[in-house]
Amino acid sequence: MEPGNQTATSKFILLGLWEDKALQPLLFGLFLSMYLVTILGNLLIILAVSSDSHLHTPMYLFLSHLSFVDICFTSTTVPRMLANAQAQNKAITFEACITQVYFFMIFSGLDSLLLTVMAYDRFVAICHPLRYTVIMNPRLCGLLLLLSWLICLTYSLLQSLMVLRVSFCKETEVPHFFCELAQILKLACSDTLANDVLLYCVTGLLGIIPLSGILFSYARIISSIVGISSAGGKYKAFSTCGSHLSVVSLFYGAGLGVYLTSGTAHPSRKSSITSVMYTVVSPMLNPFIYSLRNRELKGALRRLLQLRSLLSER
Template sequence: MESENQTCVSEFILLGVSEDVLLQPLLFGLFLSMYLVTFIGNLLIILAIITDSHLHTPMYFFLSNLSLADICFISTTIPKMLLNIQTQSKVITYAGCITQLYFFMLFGDLDNFLLTVMAYDRFVAICHPLHYTIIMNPRLCGLLLLTSWIMTALHSLLQSLMVLRLSFCEELEIPHFFCELNQLIHLACSDTFLNDLVMYFATGLVAIVPLTGILFSYSKIVTSIFRISSAGGKYKAFSTCGSHLSVVSLFYGTGLGVYLSSAAAQNSRASAIASVMYTVVTPMLNPFIYSLKNKDIKQALKKLFSQETFST
């Protein structure tokens, strides 16, 4: 029976969002447009923060890193998907699949941790405004960012190494547009009990701990806002974290929606379509949320465009 297992897999087949040939040009145009909007939008946020000295604060430091993580996050899946549609090939090598899995989880987890750090930043700004510059000093900001990178890198490495121990059978078709962890484990014909255990425990830990930190921060923020006597003061305090709260709601809302839909539908293709929400739509909407709801970003973007217009 062991001879039937293919321990040395050379490639997988990514079935994509749809196998309908007539839909492929439409999907290519749609996902290319979404990718370009995401890339350019987040790049403009980064450039605006770098070029405007007024935005050299902890909050915008973390926002620029979030935008960078979003660019990298969407770049791990969509370019390969577009290439497969363009070349009419669904193949991804074994090494490419593991690499994609690692970086997809790395930047997805990094988004999660950065949102938590940004929630803590808002907590300090609203609940301890007089000590904000002392607490959120450059050293702490760098340490928080470094910790986020280390935690996400270790988790991604653990999950990738766990996949490497699996043996795969002849059925190597992944009903998804990227190498998703759960789909890879389901393809294995060796015992996956340990993989399932590590996947649910580690992923749950990486998701629950940051979410708990965000909820705790916002519980303190809401309590502090209610203590403010004037309505104008309450609005001003809440407006400073409105954009972040919108992004957090979008991130966890789409993630939870994908989880619930995949659990209820029992349809891998439906799960792939639902995954588009948090892998593509969320990174694409983040720049719009911050640029539309944040006056500082709006002004920085105007300055950026005016400088480019003047230089040309």
């Protein structure tokens, strides 16, 4: 068979997270609730930052972008999973699968790069406080965001175009609840050496380089905090980094678990449960982590909710 014909007529079967049909209503309700909480929580962060002039700073600018990316990140996988479960139809066309791969790689890469940019912002704020406003000027902030988007859009497009040259067998079963590129390539009927090399190189670069930047930033931050004489100053400096460190640990910890499990020769459906941590749980918890540990953000959220209640009373 010609590769083009195989690809054009193929479709994938997403096996999902569960086999027991008796558990489907319970798990459907659970994931729907988690998705709605993710959307609502991140939207509140965006509205709070945009509506409060006190939060128009680089740190909260990056945080609002992270919330937007988390909404998009979760929306690339969960709605499709819920729709398939409700319709009892696990099939997804090749075109829809590649589209999901494309957007999933964009927003997962943006998550990693934005966390790195936020770490750099904290490094400048703590290690160079007197020059913070000069260094983190609006032009640099906009340039960092634009560069992050361009990198992710470019490599995601390249990865997706590379998949088009691969042929697949018809109705291939994917042991996952969404189209993950590493799992899809394992089901190809043609040679995928170039795809595998590109995938692991890009994954390594977008994983190792940002994580190295985060670790370097916090190494400098810790050394600066140690030099602070007052205990109150040390606590204040640590408190500004606590939320970001929690989010970084959650995202990279879950991502590392997924990377290790995806490398197995015979992936099972159970291994896809690990992906839930960084595709669903992490975006859902991020707003809570930042709002519970940040007085300024809690104040902005409180004022936003009070304003909404006043408007509803009128």
